[in-house]
Amino acid sequence: MNAPVLEVDRLVKHFPAPRGLTVHAVNGVSFTIREGETLGVVGESGSGKSTIGRTVIRLLAPTAGSIRFRGRDITRLSDAACRPLRADMQMVFQDPWSALNPRIRIGDLIAEPLKLHTRLSAAERRDRAEALALRVRLTPELLTRYPAELSGGQLQRVCIARAIATNPKLIVLDEPTSSLDLSVRAGILDLLAELKEETRAAMMFISHDLGTVKLISDRILVLYLGSVVEYAPSDAVFADPAHPYSQALMSAHLPADPRAVVRRHVLEGEIPSPIALPPGCAFASRCPVAVERCRGSRPPLEAVGGDAAHLAACLRIAEGANRIPAEALHP
Amino acid sequence: MSLLSVEDLHTHFISRDLDNEVRVAKALNGVSFSLDAGRILGLVGETGAGKSLTATSVMGLLRPPAKVVKGRALFEGRDLLAMDADALNAMRGRDIALVVQSPKSSLDPLTRIGDQLIRIHRVHRDATAEQARARAIEMLTAVGIPDPARRMAAWPHELSGGMAQRILIALALMNRPRLLIADEPTTGLDVTVQAQILDLLRDLVRQTGIGAMIITHDLGVVAHYCDEVAVMYAGAIVESGPVGEVFARPAHPYTQNLIGAMPERLKLGHARTIGGPPPNLYALPAGCAYRDRCLRAADVCATPPADMPLTDGHVARCHRIEVAA
Numbered sequence: 001m002n003a004p005v006l007e008v009d010r011l012v013k014h015f016p017a018p019r020g021l022t023v024h025a026v027n028g029v030s031f032t033i034r035e036g037e038t039l040g041v042v043g044e045s046g047s048g049k050s051t052i053g054r055t056v057i058r059l060l061a062p063t064a065g066s067i068r069f070r071g072r073d074i075t076r077l078s079d080a081a082c083r084p085l086r087a088d089m090q091m092v093f094q095d096p097w098s099a100l101n102p103r104i105r106i107g108d109l110i111a112e113p114l115k116l117h118t119r120l121s122a123a124e125r126r127d128r129a130e131a132l133a134l135r136v137r138l139t140p141e142l143l144t145r146y147p148a149e150l151s152g153g154q155l156q157r158v159c160i161a162r163a164i165a166t167n168p169k170l171i172v173l174d175e176p177t178s179s180l181d182l183s184v185r186a187g188i189l190d191l192l193a194e195l196k197e198e199t200r201a202a203m204m205f206i207s208h209d210l211g212t213v214k215l216i217s218d219r220i221l222v223l224y225l226g227s228v229v230e231y232a233p234s235d236a237v238f239a240d241p242a243h244p245y246s247q248a249l250m251s252a253h254l255p256a257d258p259r260a261v262v263r264r265h266v267l268e269g270e271i272p273s274p275i276a277l278p279p280g281c282a283f284a285s286r287c288p289v290a291v292e293r294c295r296g297s298r299p300p301l302e303a304v305g306g307d308a309a310h311l312a313a314c315l316r317i318a319e320g321a322n323r324i325p326a327e328a329l330h331p
Numbered sequence: 332m333s334l335l336s337v338e339d340l341h342t343h344f345i346s347r348d349l350d351n352e353v354r355v356a357k358a359l360n361g362v363s364f365s366l367d368a369g370r371i372l373g374l375v376g377e378t379g380a381g382k383s384l385t386a387t388s389v390m391g392l393l394r395p396p397a398k399v400v401k402g403r404a405l406f407e408g409r410d411l412l413a414m415d416a417d418a419l420n421a422m423r424g425r426d427i428a429l430v431v432q433s434p435k436s437s438l439d440p441l442t443r444i445g446d447q448l449i450r451i452h453r454v455h456r457d458a459t460a461e462q463a464r465a466r467a468i469e470m471l472t473a474v475g476i477p478d479p480a481r482r483m484a485a486w487p488h489e490l491s492g493g494m495a496q497r498i499l500i501a502l503a504l505m506n507r508p509r510l511l512i513a514d515e516p517t518t519g520l521d522v523t524v525q526a527q528i529l530d531l532l533r534d535l536v537r538q539t540g541i542g543a544m545i546i547t548h549d550l551g552v553v554a555h556y557c558d559e560v561a562v563m564y565a566g567a568i569v570e571s572g573p574v575g576e577v578f579a580r581p582a583h584p585y586t587q588n589l590i591g592a593m594p595e596r597l598k599l600g601h602a603r604t605i606g607g608p609p610p611n612l613y614a615l616p617a618g619c620a621y622r623d624r625c626l627r628a629a630d631v632c633a634t635p636p637a638d639m640p641l642t643d644g645h646v647a648r649c650h651r652i653e654v655a656a
Contacts, residue, residue, distance in 0.1 A: 258574050
């Protein structure tokens with residue numbers, strides 16, 4: 001098995017809220033990403049996806065828990081101590097328009113990480129920037145342009161070129177294709193799939209688009225209100241989601257095929273506030289199979305059907321009562 | 332007679348550049364489609380294709396420099412584009428309703444939602460305050476707002492995105508319109524909420540027999556909620572027809588690309604070169620606007636393609652259909 005690149009253990013991230021209250025954004029999340037592996041992180045808005053992405057590469061300081069990067073504990077490193085690590089851990093953001101300085105030329109934007117993290121000469125950086133541009137399929141004449149002259153897809157390629165410039169071991173991609181049109185998105189996904197093979201970097205692919213996540217991920221982390229509800233190989237989650245929330249989420253996905261039969265479970269009930277999380281399972285208020293016991297304490301992540309690779313946090317699984325009943329599904 | 336029939340609609344943006352030269356962006360170039368009562372039409376295409384502009388042109392909501400330069404939009408036989416402002420004002424919000432993008436910025440932030448619902452009703456219908464209030468509660472119930480009587484007093488900023496979107500739909504339906512145009516009604520909403528909103532729209536169309544047009548770039552939404560689909564590229568409809576037919580046998584190379592780019596159909600690692608820059612509306616190529624990006628383009632594509640009827644209501648605007656098939 002490949003070496004783990006990122007090991008996250010019981011990560012907690014709180015944010016202060018007005019009137020002395022606390023937003024519980026991430027509540028004890030654990031996962032591992034290995035070399036060459038892509039972890040898809042899915043969940044609805046407010047589930048903590050982006051917060052986790054930013055915390056594991058230490059753009060945010062965790063409240064509790066531990067983060068190990070290539071075996072080294074980086075949980076408590078100061079910002080200054082984190083800086084040299086940035087060459088090995090990179091991020092691609094959702095909105096390429098705001099991720100790039102509008103007053104710097106494309107060539108210099110791509111060379112910027114090289115300037116910060118390597119001792120290459122200006123001429124070497126230029127050559128490398130040109131090679132990187134070609135790698136992400138940008139034509140070299142774009143190198144002298146400014147961001148405003150490029151399309152969204154081209155700008156996202158620039159962001160990807162910057163992210164791979166220093167041969168990082170971990171790349172966090174936060175909704176990298178969500179702001180792009182469909183045909184442009186396909187090209188970016190192609191590129192990411194190639195880079196995944198080529199660089200063997202560990203990738204964390206954050207998205208709310210299940211179709212895209214399924215395409216590119218080896219394993220999936222399903223989040224609900226800052227907690228992991230399911231963590232399993234991609235095929236297993238999509239073919240047979242164990243947690244009722246995963247089932248509802250997968251059932252709401254609309255494949256672009258009018259012949260595909262969609263039987264959706266429409267979630268009802270209120271979503272708890274991350275300021276005042278319930279003591280038990282956070283999903284219990286909307287869960288069609290919840291019982292009183294679910295509201296008592298937080299369910300642990302446990303192997304589903306004895307499969308140590310497939311984890312889910314639901315008390316009803318062991319009882320065989322985790323399936324959303326067919327009569328609760330809408331055609 | 333169709334509920335809405337748009338014929339050869341041309342909308343241009345006419346402005347002057349720094350040298351005071353007139354510049355014309357041909358944003359809509361002969362858009363034609365029709366929609367029957369009780370049906371849902373999906374209008375799809377990428378950013379800048381003219382989807383929203385089609386809706387605002389039909390509704391008479393264009394602002395300068397945008398201008399309809401040619402075409403008709405017949406609603407129950409009457410041309411909306413030839414109507415004077417008063418006549419159009421009387422119809423908008425009553426007979427034709429538009430659900431715009433970005434629900435949170437479309438509600439009046441200084442008016443309680445109940446008052447907004449009551450206001451739109453009393454502007455168009457002869458109703459007492461009590462009748463309007465009863466209707467508002469009825470509509471909030473219909474769009475699945477829990478505890479509607481209490482929610483009447485809510486302020487827009489208190490609503491979640493999904494809730495605000497439902498309020499907009501309730502607003503649109505207050506006066507029982509016969510045509511509903513929804514522009515990206517679920518973009519930005521979580522998938523589980525998206526399903527609820529779309530279910531609601533579909534049920535309304537099925538139950539009340541109104542006609543609806545959904546503008547979206549999500550082919551999954553079209554595949555599962557629309558009866559007909561019209562695909563836009565560079566301000567024109569390049570292919571249209573029944574959803575099942577168009578998805579099973581897309582005829583226009585652009586539609587084929589679009590459907591092939593859906594995650595479900597995508598095979599990664601093909602290093603595809605599709606995508607490309609969107610067409611320059613200031614200088615559209617003569618002939619087919621897609622030919623610069625089209626892998627099947629030939630000399631004939633330098634002349635404007637005509638609509639080719641395929642099967643039952645399935646039409647594509649391409650010279651090279653026999654090659655594509």
